[in-house]
Amino acid sequence: MLKLRVTMRSGECREVEGTEGATVKEVILxxxxxxxxxITNCGGCCSCGTCHVIFDEEVAQRLPAPEECELxxxxxxxxxxxxxxxxxxxxxxxxxxxxxxxIGSGE
Numbered sequence: 001m002l003k004l005r006v007t008m009r010s011g012e013c014r015e016v017e018g019t020e021g022a023t024v025k026e027v028i029l030x031x032x033x034x035x036x037x038x039i040t041n042c043g044g045c046c047s048c049g050t051c052h053v054i055f056d057e058e059v060a061q062r063l064p065a066p067e068e069c070e071l072x073x074x075x076x077x078x079x080x081x082x083x084x085x086x087x088x089x090x091x092x093x094x095x096x097x098x099x100x101x102x103i104g105s106g107e
Contacts, residue, residue, distance in 0.1 A: 002097040006033060009103055018092045024101065025051045025087035033103075044088035049073040051087040052080070052104030060085065062095040079105045 001017040006028055008014070018027030025044055042048040046069045055063070060083035066074070070089045074080050084104065090096075 002092055002094065004028075004092070004096055005098070005100045006031070007100065007102040008033065009105075013100075020091075020093055022092045023088050024053060024085075024090045024092055024096070027092050028087060028103075042088075046070055046073065046086060046089055049077050049086065052077045053085055053087045053090075054079075054081050054102040054104055055083045055085060056100050057083045059083070059096065059099040059101075063090060077104060 002020060003015055003017055004024070004027060005013055005015050014031065014033065016027055016031035016033070018030065022030075023044060041050045044051075046067075052074070063085065066085060066089060070086050073086060074084055077084060087101075
């Protein structure tokens with residue numbers, strides 16, 4: 001099992017485990033992190049932006065580049081950073097093992 005450290009909006013940090021190939025959204029929800037209110041609005045179809053997460057810059061550089069639909073949604077996320085991504089569009093892999101991700105505003 002791969003591990004991911006998740007910092008919630010409250011500042012609490014939890015280490016969660018997930019399987020390679022699952023989306024980061026699925027890993028967070030499967031871990032029972034309920035602070036991600038709204039993270040399932042579109043069911044992972046890249047159409048709402050509520051699963052906004054922020055990776056460490058170094059980790060973000062190891063990820064595949066976002067597709068155009070993800071970039072379009074990130075353009076309207078209020079607290080977007082250079083390393084922002086949509087959790088429904090990032091697959092859990094060795095590149096994320098042990099990484100830190102912060103849950104964004106989800107608005």
